[in-house]
Amino acid sequence: MNLILFVMAFCVGVAMSVQAAVNTQLASSIGANSVVAAFVSFACGTIVLGGMALSRGGLGPTFAALAEQPAWKFAGGFLGAAFVFGTVFLAPRIGLLSLIVLVIAGQLLTSMAIDHFGLINMAMRKVSPARVLGVGIVVVGVAITLFGERIVASFTR
Template identity: 55%
Template sequence: MNIALYVLAFCAGSAISIQAVVNGRLATNLDGNTVAAALISFCIGTLVLAVFAVSRGGLSGVIAALPAQPSWTFAGGVLGAGFLFSTAFLAPKIGLTNMLVLIIAGQLITSITVDQFGLLGSLARPVTQVRLAGIVVVLGGVMLTLFGERLLKW
């Protein structure tokens, strides 16, 4: 295991939290226009990625290879836009913690399904009892986070 990759994954998770707050604030400052906030965020992100892509040798080979790609592989941009819009919309409405634990629950359930069956061309990684137990524990934490206060009142 490469600890640097785990640290990078943790930082990416932290960035999602910060991004949701920043985009939510931008949307609020734009009279609640979450679509405009997501668009602005994507445009800035596109510029940053363009600088990195050009600095790594350009895009001519990549552009030439685009027509040969299956159409479903372009869904990542749509999914990313939906994610970004959702976080900007939901964070101020349901709170950052509630939003993120639900995102984590969705990621875990989807990820274990993709791993188990090798969906979308990914490598199949059978679900073990230990991994399943870990996911159940995390989903229990999600439920506790969302409904724990109500349970304590009983």
């Protein structure tokens, strides 16, 4: 595997946590309006991506191909909006660490199923027992992160 790609993926994870915190601060500074904060986040992202798309040859041929796509392929935008709104809404209520460990657990379990079964037209990549064990360890880590104090307190009674 390419180390540069692994580093890039790690940076995406860093960006997700920072994005959740920044968007939460935006929401709190505009009257705790999570929907508007998510909208502003998407609008800023749309401007950046639009500029990048234009710099790579324009949008014309791409837009022409969009009309031929089945509706389900546009779900990514809805899911992205739900993710951004969810982080803005949940971070101040459950804390950034709890939010992110639950997001990671959800991503791991879903990604494992998508890879193993080739769902959503993705390449099938059988999940090995070692990877299942790794995901299991992360899920245990999530439980410790979320409930560790209660677990420790129950042993010290």
